[in-house]
Amino acid sequence: MAIEQAGRFRESTKRSKTEAAIKAAARRVLARDGYHNAKISDIAEEAGKAIGSFYQYFRNKEELLLALAEEFRIAVQDNIGAPSGIELDPFDNLRGVVRAFWRAYREHGAVAVAVFQAAMVNESFADMWRQIRAQGIRIASLRIRLAQRRGYCQGVDPEVASSVLCSMVEFSCYNWVVANGDLELLNRNIDDSELVETLTKMVVGAIRWREDAGH
Amino acid sequence: MAIEQAGRFRESTKRSKTEAAIKAAARRVLARDGYHNAKISDIAEEAGKAIGSFYQYFRNKEELLLALAEEFRIAVQDNIGAPSGIELDPFDNLRGVVRAFWRAYREHGAVAVAVFQAAMVNESFADMWRQIRAQGIRIASLRIRLAQRRGYCQGVDPEVASSVLCSMVEFSCYNWVVANGDLELLNRNIDDSELVETLTKMVVGAIRWREDAGH
Amino acid sequence: MAIEQAGRFRESTKRSKTEAAIKAAARRVLARDGYHNAKISDIAEEAGKAIGSFYQYFRNKEELLLALAEEFRIAVQDNIGAPSGIELDPFDNLRGVVRAFWRAYREHGAVAVAVFQAAMVNESFADMWRQIRAQGIRIASLRIRLAQRRGYCQGVDPEVASSVLCSMVEFSCYNWVVANGDLELLNRNIDDSELVETLTKMVVGAIRWREDAGH
Amino acid sequence: MAIEQAGRFRESTKRSKTEAAIKAAARRVLARDGYHNAKISDIAEEAGKAIGSFYQYFRNKEELLLALAEEFRIAVQDNIGAPSGIELDPFDNLRGVVRAFWRAYREHGAVAVAVFQAAMVNESFADMWRQIRAQGIRIASLRIRLAQRRGYCQGVDPEVASSVLCSMVEFSCYNWVVANGDLELLNRNIDDSELVETLTKMVVGAIRWREDAGH
């Protein structure tokens, strides 16, 4: 029985090893070629496996991306979710969220972009994309309401403002993290921390204003 | 000679008529199907022309998009660039830019998105995309420098801040204008003017802050 | 205008020529390899066309067979339908039907068999097959009712008897016409007319009996 | 030695158990999906065995079907062949044969159909099919000769007539037994015994006629 268990264990290890190899290869190919240019055969080759092996684990490219996206979603949640003490100052809290998002993007950016690309062409990914965004918008809108109770950013709809906030963070990360974003443009060496710092300040600024503040 | 000129005129008119028909059809198909799903044959059919006619005017889909993008760039410039009196208050000025961008996006959104999609897959479009962004970043960074001279948003790099600003505007527009952005999410009837209003307030807020402002 | 018409005529001629070439090639390949072994590429090659040309005319193998089957159905109708004077002696009439069916099978056998093969695997062809059979059963059952009114084959259901009759004719034709049926078995030179003659006699015999006839 | 024998016995029992499970599963899958759609993996799964186990007992799908077909042939022989008292009236005798065939078909129809399907595509199965038919034709031709000696069905070749007879029986059984034959068509509840009864009457009628019988 010990042998049988060992056998099973070894087998399932082999199975998950191959799957992991394919996923890892997929992330690399996705990062390199983008979702639309990523061919199954390239992914298999990158993984050092036969094409058929891909289909042992995923029905097609969509299902693969679905699996990767799930991992991304979990990563974001793990980074953001847990310590988001609502008891904190809403601005400090937002700073934490931005940093967490940036970190997740740094690691899983290729997948996030791939989902985004797929969403442009495929309705089920468009849905997933909206879900992910909705999650972010909900989180941010809570902070905005808190800020409003303290007298800030009066007269704007919290969800709309939250949508803007998310766009700001997401797309900044996209343009900085993903292939040759604006950094090349800026032609200067600006390190991660400065980017996040500035982004955070502006996120906070975008909701920490009062109508009556003089110019 | 008069006849010849008339002939040429008629010819070029006819030529540009077919070309215009194809471009118009392309815009519709792009809006409907996205760049990657837009087939040459679909565009030709939508234009009521034969496939061969497409190749009479464009070498391939890229060239077509290049032409459309050029029109988009001009439209944005016409709306924003020229008369943007730098003499104005930088915040009022930014408000104008945001509104202009929104208007351009409303009209040419499909093309903008198509260029964006193409940029994810094709290096030459990625370059074009960066150019377009650079244009926007340069414009915004001027306003930020002005604001900084008045004591606002000290301690941030104007180009980085400008990059964030552009991301905020572009991606908000993207998510609102393009197919079922966040609006569906919000599940509420929010009209254009409120969206732009909020976006503008936040854009301004994002740079109109002082470190010493108490909570 | 004459030129335009000529052009159109020439073009449409070209179009239908290619389609006809593919259909003819398909019939040959179907006869040679059977439905399941017939590859699109083989058909295209046999027609001297590129694979892509096949798809210009048929969405897939099913649609091709559908078209061929329609021609078969029409051929059978043309051979049988028209002169089936119900005023004739029912037995003479049946003889004519058998001969007509045999002739149709001789010419379109490969298609008939292909439909039959496809019907074993594909529900929509199974339906078509049942339709074709139903047509035959209806025709035969009329003759059987006539025969019954004259006192023959009492006590059997006309539709069931008709089903048997059709099976007899169809499957005899199948086994004789299609690749090396029973003829090889018989190892003798038996010509068409004797086969049809015997088949006809037995078809007639199968319904021209009376219960009271002594052994 | 006793132990060794016991071991062998147990082994061979186990062996045949797995083999039997696969065969039984194959019959079910064949009935459900047809020969061409029946995948090895489906059969293995249906048997609750691993794919590899299939190859322990059969070299491929053909060999499996060969084995099943052999069982079918034996079943038909057992039902018909052996004790078919030639001393009986040839018509009574034919009735018995028809009933026997119908019974065999009812039980092993799926295999018979599978062999038939395979014969359409595969020369070695075509051979087997002809052998099986030849067997039936030989049996029936004997009865026909007997009938001819008594003055019936003069002027027809006994083998050809026998071929027709076999086609009638086989294909009627096929159309009635196999998925949604003509029964659906008839749209009526007709039970087995009536079908066999009618089939038998017509088989007999098909050879029990005299040229001189008046209309």
Added chain:
DNA sequence: CATGAATGAGACTTCATTCAT
């Protein structure tokens, strides 16, 4: 013997592009 992951040949299908009319 049993297992089932790995393999890759082979079939299908799409679509950008060409070219003869």
Added chain:
DNA sequence: AATGAATGAAGTCTCATTCAT
């Protein structure tokens, strides 16, 4: 210039078969 049939490269996916455990 306009047309659209013809083309075939390239990608997707299936499934019989092998082989290491």
